[in-house]
Amino acid sequence: MTPRTAAKYGYRLISMPYSIDGVTYYPYKDTDEEFDFHGYYEKLRDGVLPTTSAISEQQYIEYFEPEFAAGNDILYVHFSAAMTMTFDAMHKALKTLAEKYPDRKFYEIDTKGISIIGFAIANEVGEMVLAGKTVEEILKWAETEVDHYAVYFFADNLKFFRRSGRVSGLAATMGGLIGLRPIIFMNAEGKMVSIGTEKGRAKAMERLANTAVEIGDDVPSYKVYIAQADCPDLAEQVAELLQERFGGKLDIDIEYVNPTAGAHCGPDSMGVCFHSKRR
Amino acid sequence: MNTKTIDSGVFYGMLRAGSARLGANKTTVNDLNVFPIPDGDTGDNMFMTIDSGVKSASGLKGAGLGELASAASKGMLLGARGNSGVILSRIFAGIARGLDGLDTADVAAFDHAMQCAVEESYNAVSNPVEGTILTVLKDSVAKAGKSGADSLEGYFGALLPEMEASLERTPDLLPVLKEAGVVDSGGSGLLCIAQGMSDALEGKAAEDGEEPLPAAGRTHAVNLDAFGPDSELGFGYCTEFLLRLQTSKVDLTTFDVNVIKDYLDSVGESVVCFREGSIVKVHVHTRKPGDILNKCQTWGEYLTLKIENMTLQHEEIIKREAASEEEAPAVLKKIRKPLAIVTVASGEGLAAALREAGADEVVEGGQTMNPSAAAFIEAFDRLDAENILVFPNNSNIILTAQQAAELYDKSRVAVVPTRNFGSGYVGIASVDHGCKDLQTLAEAAAEAAGSVVTGLVSKAIRDTLKDGVDVHEGDYVGFSGSEMLADSPVRSEAALALCEAIGAAEHDVVLVFAGSDVDGDESEALARELGKKYRRTEFIMNAGGQPVYDYIFVLC
Numbered sequence: 001m002t003p004r005t006a007a008k009y010g011y012r013l014i015s016m017p018y019s020i021d022g023v024t025y026y027p028y029k030d031t032d033e034e035f036d037f038h039g040y041y042e043k044l045r046d047g048v049l050p051t052t053s054a055i056s057e058q059q060y061i062e063y064f065e066p067e068f069a070a071g072n073d074i075l076y077v078h079f080s081a082a083m084t085m086t087f088d089a090m091h092k093a094l095k096t097l098a099e100k101y102p103d104r105k106f107y108e109i110d111t112k113g114i115s116i117i118g119f120a121i122a123n124e125v126g127e128m129v130l131a132g133k134t135v136e137e138i139l140k141w142a143e144t145e146v147d148h149y150a151v152y153f154f155a156d157n158l159k160f161f162r163r164s165g166r167v168s169g170l171a172a173t174m175g176g177l178i179g180l181r182p183i184i185f186m187n188a189e190g191k192m193v194s195i196g197t198e199k200g201r202a203k204a205m206e207r208l209a210n211t212a213v214e215i216g217d218d219v220p221s222y223k224v225y226i227a228q229a230d231c232p233d234l235a236e237q238v239a240e241l242l243q244e245r246f247g248g249k250l251d252i253d254i255e256y257v258n259p260t261a262g263a264h265c266g267p268d269s270m271g272v273c274f275h276s277k278r279r
Numbered sequence: 280m281n282t283k284t285i286d287s288g289v290f291y292g293m294l295r296a297g298s299a300r301l302g303a304n305k306t307t308v309n310d311l312n313v314f315p316i317p318d319g320d321t322g323d324n325m326f327m328t329i330d331s332g333v334k335s336a337s338g339l340k341g342a343g344l345g346e347l348a349s350a351a352s353k354g355m356l357l358g359a360r361g362n363s364g365v366i367l368s369r370i371f372a373g374i375a376r377g378l379d380g381l382d383t384a385d386v387a388a389f390d391h392a393m394q395c396a397v398e399e400s401y402n403a404v405s406n407p408v409e410g411t412i413l414t415v416l417k418d419s420v421a422k423a424g425k426s427g428a429d430s431l432e433g434y435f436g437a438l439l440p441e442m443e444a445s446l447e448r449t450p451d452l453l454p455v456l457k458e459a460g461v462v463d464s465g466g467s468g469l470l471c472i473a474q475g476m477s478d479a480l481e482g483k484a485a486e487d488g489e490e491p492l493p494a495a496g497r498t499h500a501v502n503l504d505a506f507g508p509d510s511e512l513g514f515g516y517c518t519e520f521l522l523r524l525q526t527s528k529v530d531l532t533t534f535d536v537n538v539i540k541d542y543l544d545s546v547g548e549s550v551v552c553f554r555e556g557s558i559v560k561v562h563v564h565t566r567k568p569g570d571i572l573n574k575c576q577t578w579g580e581y582l583t584l585k586i587e588n589m590t591l592q593h594e595e596i597i598k599r600e601a602a603s604e605e606e607a608p609a610v611l612k613k614i615r616k617p618l619a620i621v622t623v624a625s626g627e628g629l630a631a632a633l634r635e636a637g638a639d640e641v642v643e644g645g646q647t648m649n650p651s652a653a654a655f656i657e658a659f660d661r662l663d664a665e666n667i668l669v670f671p672n673n674s675n676i677i678l679t680a681q682q683a684a685e686l687y688d689k690s691r692v693a694v695v696p697t698r699n700f701g702s703g704y705v706g707i708a709s710v711d712h713g714c715k716d717l718q719t720l721a722e723a724a725a726e727a728a729g730s731v732v733t734g735l736v737s738k739a740i741r742d743t744l745k746d747g748v749d750v751h752e753g754d755y756v757g758f759s760g761s762e763m764l765a766d767s768p769v770r771s772e773a774a775l776a777l778c779e780a781i782g783a784a785e786h787d788v789v790l791v792f793a794g795s796d797v798d799g800d801e802s803e804a805l806a807r808e809l810g811k812k813y814r815r816t817e818f819i820m821n822a823g824g825q826p827v828y829d830y831i832f833v834l835c
Contacts, residue, residue: 085527165577168538172545172712174637178705178835179788179817189530199835200787200817 001122001258002035003028009126014063014078016086016260018050027259037256041230041267049163050263054086060093064106068097073105075135077122079114079261080190083166107135109142112190115261116227116273117151123223147188150279152211153227153271154181154204160266161192169194183207188279205234208272209241215276220249222275229257229269238272282431282480284383287347291333291340293476294351296484298329300475301468308471311464321464324361328368329472331358343382348375348392356555357521357583363465365519365551365562366400366412370469372555373399386434393420393438403553410452412465418445419473435477442470506591514589515566518547521582522559522575529578531557539578545617545713546571558582564589615690618712618720619664622703623650623672623680628795628824629700636708638670649675655683659690666717667692668710668724672703693721695728701833702728704790727835734759734781734832736774739766755829770797771805774830775812783834784813790833792823797830805830 006013015026020043027035044050067074081087094106109125111118121142128138158176161167167184168191175182175197181204182194198204212219224242228235235254242250257265282289301308301322308322335354339347352375355368376399377392378384384392397417401407419442426437446466450457478484522539524531536554539561543550547565554560559579565571568586622638624630625645633641640658644650659667667690671680677696684692697703706728714720736757743750745763750756757765757777765776783789789809793802799822806820823831 081527082530085525088527165574173710174635174708177636177708177819178790179819180709189533191530200815202815202817203787 001028001119005123005126009122009129011122011126012063012067014055014060014076016052016079016258017055018052018260018263020048020050024053025259035259037259038230040259041262044160044262044267049160050259052260052263054084054089057089057092057096060090061097064093064097065100068101068104071104073135074107075125075138076106076108077118077125078108078110079118080112080186081110082112082190083114083192107139109139109146110190111149112146112188112279113149113151113186113273114264115151115257116225116255116271117149117186119227119255120149120223120225120273121146147279148217148276149273150185150211150215150276151227151271151273152183152185152208153265153269154183154198154208155265156181156201156229156231156268157266158182160264160269164264166264167192167194171197183211186279201234205238205241205270208238208270209245212242212272212274212276213245215278217275217277219274219276220246220251224250224252225273226252226254227257227271227273228254229262229265229267231268231270234268234270238270242272283429284385285344285389285431286383287342287344288340289480290344290384291336291347291351292484293479294329294333294336296479297472297475298326298333299484300478301326301329301471304471305468308464308468311461311467321361321363321468324364325367325465325468325472328355328359328364329371331355332368332371343380344384345375345378345381348378351375353555356558356560359560359562360519361517362549362551362562363412363468365560366403366465367469367472368560369400369403369553370396370416372553373397386428386431389431389434390420390424394424396420399553403551406550408453410449410456411463412469414449414452415442415445415463415466415469418442418448432477432480435473435480439470439473439477442466442473446470503591506588510590512566512588512590515547515564516568517562517564517587517589518568518571518585519562520560520572520575520584522561522579523582524554524557524559524579534578539575541713542574543571545715616662616664617715618666618668618710618717619662619690620668620670620707620710621655621658621662622670622707623676624700624703626825628822628826629792632792632821632823633700633704633707636704637710637712638707639664644676645673649673649679652679652683652686655680656687659683659687659692662690664690666690666715666720668717668720669694670697670703670706670724670728672697672700674698691717693717695721695724697728699731699733700792700831701733701790701835702731704833705731705835730835732759732781732786732834734764734777734830734834735828736770736777736830736832737828770829771801771808774805774832775808777830778809778813778832781832781834783809783816783832786816786834788817788819788835789813790835791818791820792825792828792831792833793820794829794831795824795826802830 001013013028015029017024017026064074111121125138155161170182179200180197182197183204184192184194187193198207226235226238239252305322305326309320332351332355336347336351339350352372355371359365359368373396374392377395381388397420400413400416407413419438422441423434423438428434428437446462449463449466456463475484524534536559539559540552543552543563547563549564551562563571619639620637621640621642622633623642623644624633625643630641639662642650642654642658669680669684669692671677680694684694695706697706706724709727710720710724734757736755739750739752739754739756741752748763748766750766754766754768755770755773756763757773759781764780765773767773767776802820806818809818
């Protein structure tokens, strides 16, 4: 979600930080539309390993309080709560604010995803907001629909996921050296799980496209999102594979993986998000 | 006395008397420590554990029996020290589970609780060893359960003699005990506790006054000089902690503690790991506590932590024992690496590549210089691992490696019969270090390595005609096995023709190792060219830095 898309829907963005060499960056925070994705992922290719951190209770208060003070309620569409400590701080902030603004309401939608699922759902929600839907209607939609946005992806170099330790089911091998690519998905709890490996990038990309066929639910009626960590050529190839399988009828949006999520998956990772029967 | 049922008051008295009896006898129990076990003396550890349970339960004497037992169990969980202490805390967790929801317990209910204790204690240990506190508990509970006793005194009347008898049998089950001429210390501590509990029932224990029990804990003077700048970390660290699982990291309702247990088993020894609500108690011996702490923090946050250098304490105990005895039994097991990989290569470039793929030792050797069995054995000795996988990477070296494996009895050794560098590299990179079964590992590695095709590019040193290829001196030739497949005055051309001939298009992945004569620009240009030509095949370029072969292609 970049500042431009956010502005379209009237969203306020909460920026999740990453750090390199002790310096913490808040991507998009200064409405910096032109984030240098390529430069960022080049650094990672050259061996830089960014770290990511949660945001504090105080920061959450700074995000939320002006809205409450202005008499607005908040709907927070966020990435998977199962992946981070951040939401502890959020709950503490809300507790503090509830005393001060007892009449204000806070709603949240846990997209149970990171990067592209969050983006897909935030877009859908944004469209509903523009169409004048009420928050109750949106929450009701989310209750059933969040589980119908699946993402399947693979990382090019497992050192990033290994270090972040957030994927379960990864075999403890050096298979990356011989081109083995674990296929990973976000499960219904909002956690990353590896479901086996494919040998070579071509097979891994085919697996993503085939999965969209297998578990997809009326895929052409919805937008398909491809997330790429600075590998647009590969994303185009996957888009082709998908179009082949769905008779060229797909509306495909190719987006960069945001830098904070990118710190966990590493450059040249890519994934496909589509409307599905299940996660 | 003829007690038909016990309530929380009686049970508290039993606990307190058990603790007091152990407290009075803990030095005797300590002296049974044949293992120079560095994670503290058994008597002290068990006493601190039960004492912590008694303190937690003391406020609940008027509550339900189940509630008091549960409080005692929680206190022991938090206070558990050392292996025996941890197991003791599990025994009482089992009892608490058996008594859950009860206000009083009759003989049948108490027996049920004791059976839960047996179950819980065995579950707590990754590899239950017979001839220990576990056996002593199991044997005696089985006997008491069958005694048909109709009073608690009767139950303990059957339990205690069998506990003593089972304790006497522990040296028959555990050779280290026999060697040292003692019975198991943990079992002995358990007997003290049971005797105290029985005394309380019989009214023989001291009246339950409110005066505090003797303070648990002792000052352990550690001589830091015992571990000097040149000392070897032979025994690793005894690492104990309580981890509070975090909802932000795991789903408490579905989280399986075996995930942690399996992980600990793969990286450490003497693992005890169990969960109580959202708290996980861990005891593990490891060389790298930092790795374990980082990993476990992905599931929760630490409540308490204790890490002790066991080598240091081992030295201490050896010294202490040597002062009183002629010789201390050296029975403490060193912590060994669970799995190590030995392979063969000639030249630093390929050796480095194999190390990157996961090899721990690379024995120098190859086509012209076959290593001896002794060279393998020296490598095995340096590794000091439980399991060793060997990748010989040459058909002339396979037999030597197998012979070395047969001769070696300090580790389990299996040979994966790889015939060239490429299959060795693929086999090694595919080893799953999370798997503990050597045979399974060897078979899986052989399968991964088996389908590999290797092609080589080198410079021709004379003119010849071979396999229909006209070879000119100074040209670059491409060949696979003994079959000549390509010749070109241009190195990249020879490489491209070779890939065509060995069927790169039919493989998903081709690893390329560029030799020492090839610079990075040239190899990258070749990789781009290959990538364009074979859209479905992925080429992974590596700087192999090997002599003689300008390119090694490994098709997998």
